[in-house]
Amino acid sequence: MAKRARRKPMAEINVVPYIDVTLVLLIIFMITAPLIQSGVDVDLPVANAEDISLEDLPDPVIITITKTGQFYIDLGNGEDDEPVTAKEVLILTQAVRKNKPATQVYIRGDKQVEYGKVVTVMSALKNAGVPNVGLMTENF
Numbered sequence: 636m637a638k639r640a641r642r643k644p645m646a647e648i649n650v651v652p653y654i655d656v657t658l659v660l661l662i663i664f665m666i667t668a669p670l671i672q673s674g675v676d677v678d679l680p681v682a683n684a685e686d687i688s689l690e691d692l693p694d695p696v697i698i699t700i701t702k703t704g705q706f707y708i709d710l711g712n713g714e715d716d717e718p719v720t721a722k723e724v725l726i727l728t729q730a731v732r733k734n735k736p737a738t739q740v741y742i743r744g745d746k747q748v749e750y751g752k753v754v755t756v757m758s759a760l761k762n763a764g765v766p767n768v769g770l771m772t773e774n775f
Contacts, residue, residue, distance in 0.1 A: 681773045695739040696731050697771070698724055698756060702747040706756075711738075724756065725763045732765065743771040 694711025701707070706724055707716040710731055719727065732738050740760060744753045757768050 693735045693738050695741050695769075696728050697741050697743055698728070698760075700742065700744040700748045700752055700756065702745040704748065704752055721756070721759065725759055728760060728765060729763050739767070739769060740765050741769040741771050 696711060697709040699707040699709070699716060706719050706721060708719050708724055708727055709716045710727060728740060732740075742753060742756055753770075760768050
């Protein structure tokens, strides 16, 4: 009877399954990453202006006006923009500025929105106690 040769235990880790899982996760993240980035699609007017530095300031309040005249507000808290009424824009903006008076307010209006809507929002914000209202544009 022949004696079977005893095999030495292997001290290597098989990393192929880990590589497979990593590649599958990478593909999943690559597919879902563009879907996570959301927001309101606005075609901003083009202007030649310098970018401003917001490093030392709290997150700004950005009021978006779409070409259909719908209002959206981004309070800088990382949540998606929510559709709101003109009255809610004022209430939310006042609440944010009450807690953080240095908060900047910007209006991001579609270039096809009526000029009167933008001016109405700016006027209402001024009357609500916002000293400066900025307009957002695209650089060329």
